[in-house]
Amino acid sequence: IHTGESIVVAPSQTLSDREYNMLRTTAIKVIKHFGIVGECNIQYALNPDSEEFYIIEVNARLSRSSALASKATGYPLAYVAAKLGLGIPLPDIKNSVTGDTTACFEPSLDYCVVKIPRWDLHKFQRVSTKIGSSMKSVGEVMAIGRKFEEAFQKALRMVDENVSGFDPYIKKVEDEELEQPTDKRMFVIAAALRSGYSIDKLYKLTKIDRWFLQKMKNVIDWNTYLESLTPEEVTREILLKSKQIGFCDKQIGAAVQSTEQAIRNMREELSVKPFVKQIDTVAAEWPATTNYLYLTYNANSHDITFDEEHVMVLGSGVYRIGSSVEFDWCAVGCIRELRKLNRKTIMVNYNPETVSTDYDMSDRLYFEEISYEVVMDIYNIENPTGIILSMGGQLP
DSSP, rough: OOGSSSOOEESSOOOOOHHHHHHHHHHHHHHHHHTTOOOEEEEEEOOOOSEEEEEEEEOOOOOHHHHHHHHHHHOOOOHHHHHHHOOOOOOGBBOOOTTBBBOOSOOBOSSSSEEEEOOOGGOOOOOBBOOOSSOOOOEEEEEEHHHHHHHHHHHHHHOOTTEEESOTTOOOOHHHHHSOOOOTHHHHHHHHHTOOOHHHHHHHHHOOOHHHHHHHHHHHHHHHHHHHOOOOGGOHHHHHHHHHTTOHHHHHHHHHHOOOOHHHHHHHHTTTOOOEOOOBBBHHHHHHSSSSEEEEESSSSOOOOSSOOOOEEEEESOOTTTBSSHHHHHHHHHHHHHHHTTTTEEEEOOOTSSSSSSSSTTTTEOOOOOOOOHHHHHHHHOOOSEEEEETSTTOO
C-alpha cells in the first residue's frame, strides 16, 4: 500500500529496537552512497516475521511524507534543507524550535501522532474503493495525543466531521471487507470488534499488527461499557477515562443516550478539562520557544500561560475535492494582516500539508480538531478578543 494511502503512527510503535536501528543505518548508508545533501526520505517494506526488508523508494525531495515528518516532530526540514543547500554545515544551523540547541540532532517525541488520509471516492460513481500501490487520497490529517487511542480517535473525527470517533455502527461486518484494504476498513474493524471477533482472527484477516488491534479493542470495549450506563451513572472517573482515550462529548452522549451539550455541561461542572501541551522536538529536555500546541486529557498542567490578548483564526481543515489550498491561503493572509495590525494570533488547524500549520506563521498554533467542542475548549482557555470563522472555507 502506498505511503500516502496508509495510516501512519509516530513514533513507531511496533518496530523492535534492532529493526529500527537496522533501517536507520541502511538509510544513512544509502544517502552517503548517493551523496545527498539536504532532505531525503526512504520508504521500506519490512517483513514482520523476519528481518528481511526492501527499499521501495528513495525520495531526495520534499514530498507530502516530508511535510508530515516535519509537522509530526516539529523539526523544520525544509528550512534546514535550504540552509544545507547553501553550504552551511548542520552543526552551525540553529534549531528554530528551542532557539538554543543546534539543528544537528534527532527529534524525540513525548507524544503520539496519527496521520490518516482522506479519500473522496464517494464523489465518483465508478471508482473502486480498494486502496493499493497507486495514490487516491486527496488530503490527510494529523492528530496529536498522549495515547494512541486518543490521537487515533481525534484523527478519525478530523478526516470526516460527520464521524464522532471509532464508531462500530458505520459499517457492517464482512470478512471480505476486512481482507481488502478500503477507505472505510477501520470502521469494518470497529464493527467486527463490537460483534466479538478475536484479535487473532482479525490479525489473520487484516494483517494489521496485534498491538494496534488491541488498542482499537480498548476503544470498542469502553464504548460498550458506556452503552450499559445511564447519564446519571456517569462519574468524574468515567468521564475522565473516556476523554483520555479520545472520546468526544458527542460520542459519550450517544453511548449513554444523552446529548453532546449535556455531557459538556457535566464535564464543566466536574471540571474535566483538557490541558495545553507544547511540542518541542526534544521531549522537554530543553525549554521550547515556539508555541506549537495540542490539547490532551492525559496531563495535569498547562505548558504555557494565558495572560496575553489574542485573536483566534480557524483554518480549513482537511483538503478535499472542491476545498483545498485556496482557503489555507485566506487563513494565512488573515493572520498576516492581523500581525500588521499588531494583534497576536491563534491558529487552529490540523492539516500537515498547509502553510497555516507552520509554527512561525502565528503566535500560537493549536494542532487540533475544528469542532464545536474543541474550538470552545480553546476559546475558554485562551479567552481571545475575537474569533474569525470566515477564512476556513466550508468547515468552520
